[in-house]
Amino acid sequence: xxSRVRSTLAVVTATLALVVSGCAGWGGGPGxxxxxxxxxxxxxxxxxxxxxxxxxxxxxxxxxITVNFTVLPExxxxxxxxQEFSSQAGQYDVATLSxxxxxxxxxxxxxxxxxxxxxxxxxxxxxxxxxxxTTSLTAQDGKLYGEPFYGESSFxxxxxxxxxxxxxxxxxxxxxxxxxxxxxxxxxxxPGMAGICLRGQPGWGQLFAPLxxxxxxxxxxxxxxxxxxxxxxxxFKKATQFYVDLVRSHGETGAPQAxxxxxxxxxxxxxxxxxxxxxxxxxxxxxxxxxxxxxIGYAPAPVVETASSGWLYxxxxxxxxxxxxxxNAWRFISWASSKKYEELVGSELGxxxxxxxxxxxTYQNAAYLQQASAFAEPTRSAIESADPRNPGVQPRPALGxxxxxxxxxxxxxxQVSQGISSAIAGQTTVDAALDRGQQLADDVxxxxxxxxxx
Numbered sequence: 001x002x003s004r005v006r007s008t009l010a011v012v013t014a015t016l017a018l019v020v021s022g023c024a025g026w027g028g029g030p031g032x033x034x035x036x037x038x039x040x041x042x043x044x045x046x047x048x049x050x051x052x053x054x055x056x057x058x059x060x061x062x063x064x065i066t067v068n069f070t071v072l073p074e075x076x077x078x079x080x081x082x083q084e085f086s087s088q089a090g091q092y093d094v095a096t097l098s099x100x101x102x103x104x105x106x107x108x109x110x111x112x113x114x115x116x117x118x119x120x121x122x123x124x125x126x127x128x129x130x131x132x133x134t135t136s137l138t139a140q141d142g143k144l145y146g147e148p149f150y151g152e153s154s155f156x157x158x159x160x161x162x163x164x165x166x167x168x169x170x171x172x173x174x175x176x177x178x179x180x181x182x183x184x185x186x187x188x189x190x191p192g193m194a195g196i197c198l199r200g201q202p203g204w205g206q207l208f209a210p211l212x213x214x215x216x217x218x219x220x221x222x223x224x225x226x227x228x229x230x231x232x233x234x235x236f237k238k239a240t241q242f243y244v245d246l247v248r249s250h251g252e253t254g255a256p257q258a259x260x261x262x263x264x265x266x267x268x269x270x271x272x273x274x275x276x277x278x279x280x281x282x283x284x285x286x287x288x289x290x291x292x293x294x295x296i297g298y299a300p301a302p303v304v305e306t307a308s309s310g311w312l313y314x315x316x317x318x319x320x321x322x323x324x325x326x327x328n329a330w331r332f333i334s335w336a337s338s339k340k341y342e343e344l345v346g347s348e349l350g351x352x353x354x355x356x357x358x359x360x361x362t363y364q365n366a367a368y369l370q371q372a373s374a375f376a377e378p379t380r381s382a383i384e385s386a387d388p389r390n391p392g393v394q395p396r397p398a399l400g401x402x403x404x405x406x407x408x409x410x411x412x413x414x415q416v417s418q419g420i421s422s423a424i425a426g427q428t429t430v431d432a433a434l435d436r437g438q439q440l441a442d443d444v445x446x447x448x449x450x451x452x453x454x
Contacts, residue, residue: 037066038328041081042096043315044071047150047355050345051336058344059335065328085110090322093329099136099314099388102146103405106139111318113143117330124334128359132312132386136399147337150355151314152280153382154213154402156299158182159292162189162273176214176242176302179274183250186273195250197272198243201259202421204413209311209402210276211420212413213301215239216392217309222404222441225395227448229441231416232434241430244423256425268292276302278313279382282375283352298378300385305393308385311402314358342368357383397448408444415440 042048048071055067070092072080081095085105097105105111118126126134129148137146156179158170166185171178183195199207215221220235230236247255252266264281266272268290275281285296301310317333319326335341339361342354351371356362356379363369363380372379391401399405403413419433 034066035325036064036328037068038093038323038325038332039068039070039091040094040332041070041072041077041084041092042094043074043077045074045315047353048096048315050349050353051149051341051355054341054344054348059332063331063335065331067332085320088320088322090320090324092320093323093325094317094319094332096149096315097146097318099133099146099312099316100400100403100405102137102316102318103139103399104407105318106141106143106145109321111145112321112323112326113141113145114147114319114330114333115144117326117334118144121330121334124338125361128339128361130358130360130380130383132383132388133314133358136312136314136388137316146314146316146318147333148314148316148358149337150280151312151357151383152278153310153312153357153379153386154210154277154301155279155310155378155382156274156276156302157267157281157285158274158297158299159186159267159295160297161295162186162193163297165189170297170299172299174299174302176217176304179276179302180242180246180250183246183274187250189273190270192271194252194266194272196246196274196276197252197258197263197266198247198255198276199259199263200247200251200255200421200424201257201262202414202417203259204403204410204417206259207417207420208413209278211240211243211417212402213309213311213391214243216401217302217304217306218242219305219393221392221394221396222409223397223445225397227397227445227452229438229445231437231441232431237430237434240420240423240434244420244430247424248426251424256421267296279310279357279375279379282379283372286372286374287352294374296374298375300378300382306391308382308387309391310382310386312383312386312388313402406444406448408447412437412440412444 052069060066084092133148133151138144163170166189168182168185187195199210201207215236218235218239220233220239221230223229252258252272260277263275263277264284267275286293303309319329323329342362345354346367351368354368363376369376386401388399388401403409416437419428419436422428423430423433
């Protein structure tokens with residue numbers, strides 16, 4: 001799986017009791033231990049599998065620290081991490097968490113702050129980590145609780161040749177109305193080609209990953225700063241109606257079931273002229289065997305009322321608060337997220353496999369840029385433009401761009417997305433879907449208003 005928020009993510013808090021999946025990890029359970037070993041629980045994404053293959057030969061050889069990996073599919077690893085870290089048994093020292101979970105886990109004191117390790121490790125060069133990544137991994141107490149392994153934002157991908165054949169130029173900073181106009185003009189430009197692909201598959205991290213960024217830039221928000229829900233507010237409704245109309249008029253076939261993978265395949269196979277989604281998709285589009293290699297242009301996430309609108313996501317490392325091996329755990333994190341590790345991957349596995357999207361220096365590396373020249377600068381710019389504390393036109397009660405960083409959001413977002421997906425299918429209206437969403441959001445908001453005495 002590529003780094004992105006998905007509808008199937010299981011997110012938990014101290015108030016939720018979750019059951020660990022029975023799916024076995026590639027690395028088995030934690031190893032025998034010992035003072036010079038650590039146990040790492042991580043997702044089985046390709047970049048992590050590369051890391052697993054390189055660790056013994058390099059990190060263990062250099063440090064003497066053995067790393068026992070437990071590697072699980074995304075849904076399973078999230079369930080297992082939640083159980084292990086909420087129990088604070090100390091069985092695992094390090095785990096992969098996203099910038100959604102890290103502030104929540106930090107508040108629950110399940111993970112340890114990293115500031116003192118960063119301060120004592122100048123070679124790690126925290127200043128080189130892209131600013132929005134550091135911000136998104138910092139909790140409300142001002143302490144840092146995670147280090148990114150790789151990250152992403154979102155941008156608009158489009159077929160340069162298709163637009164050129166129609167005499168259309170992509171604006172340097174497109175607006176959503178301009179994108180809708182272009183989608184209408186290139187719809188059916190080639191047999192079976194849609195004007196644009198946008199996720200319609202239900203899920204807080206499927207449909208609502210892109211749609212929440214559209215809501216933000218149209219001036220909407222899930223909640224005001226004082227926890228007043230705005231799901232059926234004018235701006236939220238206008239953004240959602242725009243999105244639904246665009247997909248229904250010029251979007252992909254089977255849009256209510258289309259997620260990241262389906263849209264990626266549509267663009268690669270020539271079934272769509274444009275796609276707004278994760279920056280991490282560019283590596284697949286520009287692969288040597290891709291039919292659209294060299295044909296794709298990359299523009300910033302479209303806007304309306306905001307200066308930028310791209311999302312922010314990172315798979316990151318955190319240390320369990322109860323770990324008895326925090327020093328060794330940091331040494332592993334410092335290596336895995338280092339400039340040195342990126343160079344190791346580039347030299348041994350190829351620069352296209354570098355876990356990018358986290359360091360400014362990556363985008364100054366000539367060898368990396370030679371492989372990623374088409375999308376490197378648009379990706380860096382998208383990430384650096386992302387502001388998880390101020391993603392819209394009004395103050396927010398919680399961190400997050402494409403999500404609201406509260407434990408209840410996955411369930412809330414998924415339920416509301418089901419109504420929006422039905423609207424895309426023509427089975428209900430946007431108004432009806434958002435009115436129901438407003439009721440659900442108010443139930444969530446009431447808990448926070450009560451806690452804060454509002």
